[in-house]
Amino acid sequence: MTKFTDITLPEPILRAAKDLNYEIPTPIQAEVIPWLLDNDRDLIALAQTGTGKTAAFGFPVLSQTDVTLNQVQSIILCPTRELCIQISKDLQSYAKYMPLIKITAIYGGAPIFRQKEALKAGVQIVVGTPGRVADMIRQDALHLNKVARLVLDEADEMLNMGFKDELFEIMSHIPEARQTLLFSATMPKEVVNLANTFMHEPHRISAGNENEGVANILHFFYKVQARDKYLALKRIADMNPRIYGIVFCRTRTETQEIADKLQHDGYNADALHGDLSQGQRELVMTRFRNKYVRLLIATDVAARGLDVDDLTHIINYQIPADPDVYIHRSGRTGRAGKNGISLSIVHTKELGALKAVEKRLGHPIVLTKVPGGREICEKQLFHFIDNVERTEVDHDQIDSFLPNVYKKLSWMTREELIQRFVSIEFNRFLQYYKDMKDLEQSPEPAPKKDKRSFSFSTFRLSIGHVNGLTKRELMRFINQLKVSRSIEIGQIDIMNEYSLIDLDSEYEDQLLKAFSRNKYKGIPVAAELSKPLKKGKAGFARNPNPGKPDGADRYSDRKGKKSFDRPVSPKEKRGFKGKPRRES
DSSP: OOOGGGSOOOHHHHHHHHHTTOOSOOHHHHHHHHHHHHOOSOEEEEOOTTSOHHHHHHHHHHHTOOTTOOSOOEEEEOSSHHHHHHHHHHHHHHTTTOTTOOEEEEOTTSOHHHHHHHHHHOOSEEEEOHHHHHHHHHTTOOOOTTOOEEEEETHHHHHHTTOHHHHHHHHTTSOTTSEEEEEESOOOHHHHHHHHHHOSSOEEEESSSTTOOOTTEEEEEEEOOGGGHHHHHHHHHHHOTTOOEEEEOSSHHHHHHHHHHHHHTTOOEEEEOTTSOHHHHHHHHHHHHTTSSOEEEEOHHHHTTOOOSOOOEEEESSOOSSHHHHHHHHTTSSOTTOOEEEEEEEOGGGHHHHHHHHHHHTSOOEEOOOOOHHHHHHHHHHHHHHHHHHOOOOHHHHGGGHHHHHHHHTTSOHHHHHHHHHHHHHHHHHHHHTTOOOOOOOOOOOOOOOGGGSOEEEEEESOOGGGTOOHHHHHHHHHHTOSOTTOOEEEEEEOSSOEEEEEEGGGHHHHHHHHHHOEETTEEOOEEEEOOSSTTSOSSOOOSOTTSOTTSOOEEOTTSSOEEOOOOOHHHHHHOOSSOOOOO
16 A cells, blocks of 8 residues: 655655655545656546545645745646635645745735735745636736646636636746646536647546545435425434534525524534635634534535535535536545535425436435434434543542532432433423424425316506516515415506406405505505406406506406496597497
8 A cells, every 4th residue: 555655755745744644645646646746747637525636736746846946836726715725724734844935825805915915025836716816917916937837726616617717818827838737526528628728638647436426425315395494404413413514505695594593593503605704704614623613504615625524414405406516515525534424405396406416426315204303302312421421520620519419419319310410401402392293205296276277366456567567576476475375376467557467266355455464665555356257267358458558448347347447538428328348
């Protein structure tokens, strides 16, 4: 088995590696490091997140740096500020015994003048995000004419984030004789095109099968109603008292909302997303690395650069549409030879995306029942008892207090003492789950009712085009009334000052009351009703040209017995006899 000491690395790097407990290289390190030390050709290296890519390119970059030349010799580009900071810190730890090597990180969200000062003082290695690096070049603060090595770390993600133009701009300022190292977890078409454009006959190294998950990660999913996802998340946390993981969400807003709910419910959780300032992000990540925060609620982009080896769980609050994103996420657990768990909370509409992930993984994701209340309480109880058993007693500190304690509790039997002792710690869980029902799996969607079998009523509402009303806005307004989730909506006609909408007759009374209680954009809404004359048909004859303003249309019921009159001129009044004319 190859060890780092078997690789021809400078002694200062080997000493730093020993301090970091680096003994046996990961597969990608074992292949990339020796090759880079002996070759100056371009390289494409494919490996999943968390497999040690930073050391794979970092050790050779440091080994080949000329400390007598105080100019940028290597530039490492990565997609996010977090990853930029992490790579920079890792390189500095590898260069612990190489004091003449200067490394600086340049990224957005931090004072630019300090980064300019660091570049002006002279550095040999720059780690940066494409946006800030391109900005520094434009401001003539960063010169790359002496660069011998360009590293593109997580190239697929940089292109996904829209940095293609910045990458092209940066590469145009680097000598063509450079060595280009491209590290990526996947090779989509965009990355292939990038490699074909800027690399010359690159050597290719792949650690493991591309796009496949790590073998020591277990994949499960829970199938619940969409409204029960948060409850399922809490049960996962309660069922795993030692949980230490990341919960991935799709949007920044959802990330913050879930973190706030968890904090309110007493969990050690926090959010990481793009709306946080750099100081806030660093504070959250520090608290997470120190395990004060046990659940980090994050977006995919914000989680880039989190280098944590002992995560127990990755939880997908939604299944990502791109299977590669799922693999990126799950690859953050099960590192350093440890086992990991990747859980997904899905509802029926996400099963298609789940199947796509299974196909890419090459093995099934196992359906698991959401833990029940009794199961969780039992797990928490024995976790508590385990902690009691493992607690060491400091007799020097506590023995002097015990006689009075024994005397105070002497009236209780051992069984009574244990019962009370456990209840102090455990009552919260027992109370919460006392009458809690199991989270049932989502039932198969019921077949939609045929609208033709419905009886509709037509409502005339006192809002129209003049109030900025559109069909989409009107449907949204109806849904906001919260009369029923299953209410059927039929034909909609919007006039200048009023609107006609067909709604399920079953909810007539509730709708009339709801309209009277609600306002549309602050405007009171008056509603009138006409009973339908035929099952499934509206009670008003529709105007064939509903776009006309008020006064241009006349509505009557199909028997001519009731109408909403348009304005009639005095001349028409004098000459008008008989029943009102109906629109054809």
